[in-house]
Amino acid sequence: MIEIKNLTKVFPARKGLLGHDAIKAVANVCFSIPEAGSVSFIGESGSGKTTIGRILAGLETPSSGDIWIQGVNVTKMPQAERRRFLRQVQLIQQDPYQALNPARTIEQALGDPLKVIARERGQDSAWIQTRMHDVLHRVGIEPGSVLNKYPHMLSGGQRQRIVIARALTVDPKVLVADEAVSMIDVSLRLGVLKLLKDLREQFGISLLFITHDVASARYVGQNGQLFVIYKGMVIESGPTDQIIDQPYHPYTQALLSAVPVLKGLENPGPDRFIPLRGDDQELIPDTVCLYQPRCPFAQTKCREERPALQGTEHAHACHFPVVRRVVATVRANEG
Ligand SMILES: Nc1ncnc2c1ncn2[C@@H]1O[C@H](COP(=O)(O)OP(=O)(O)OP(=O)(O)O)[C@@H](O)[C@H]1O
Ligand SMILES: [Mg+2]
Known part of the structure; x- marks a missing residue:
């Protein structure tokens, strides 16, 4: 469903730094994510994982390469159209606290994107309410317990679930989870990992799982593909279990x-x-x-x-x- 070919990203040299060479953050990376499939990326810090995720979510433009989503070459689209199209890919970042506006309640945080979609689809406020309850149920949260709360009143695990619920409001085909549990208390991590796995299995949402942690890649990415990234390049790829085992x-x-x-x-x-x-x-x-x-x-x-x-x-x-x-x-x- 998603096909990435020869993806390359070169960042210009930062001025004032010694030895100012351009940084090739991603070099000729190819991969595909099937519908309801999972692909995990592991590699050390600075290997280019986040850059790949951000390109896929439309937050960064590639220097070269092609991104095909459901048969459409996204890289050939005009920017405004590409942004709209790439809403199908939602990025879940490391820090849920930063992703949520501390001054907005959960109802407002979810209501904002839902109002935009309701307008586009000619829906009313009752639709927004139903949809809000629906996405919260999907992430395992009882709406009544959170809607009037502010982000700081929730646990890290709940906050990340709210971020995922907000991503689900736009009916994404793909979630890019970039170190999505690394800032959450260890005791709550497994629950969020299980949620990502369930969303894939129950709703057919594909997952690009970015991590330092092979154990969680193995858990979330069962029956999926693992890509080992080194200095912007894929140096090993294949079925997750096979790579870990052999x-x-x-x-x-x-x-x-x-x-x-x-x-x-x-x-x-x-x-x-x-x-x-x-x-x-x-x-x-x-x-x-x-x-x-x-x-x-x-x-x-x-x-x-x-x-x-x-x-x-x-x-x-x-x-x-x-x-x-x-x-x-x-x-x-x-x-
Ligand atoms: N906006 C930018 N401008 C310049 N260089 C950048 C920019 N974003 C990333 N880089 C560089 O690109 C390379 C890859 O960074 P990236 O954040 O994708 O790595 P990562 O694998 O996600 O690392 P981490 O595990 O620490 O999150 C690094 O050398 C980084 O310094
Ligand atoms: Mg990163």
């Missing part, structure tokens, strides 16, 4: 090794721990493997040629791919 790329292996929840549960492979070395090299020439300066397995070829992403279902960009099992076996029905 990662090819040393970077993926190092990311997985660093996750305590996934380690040593049962039956881990012989290669239990692959270190993630410090990243001190800012600019890496196009002619070498991006990960080579940090890779414990780098060989001469890695310093001479950038590996392309190869393979179809489970793809990787490594000259010397070796499956190293660093986590326990993934059980299909878990979670």
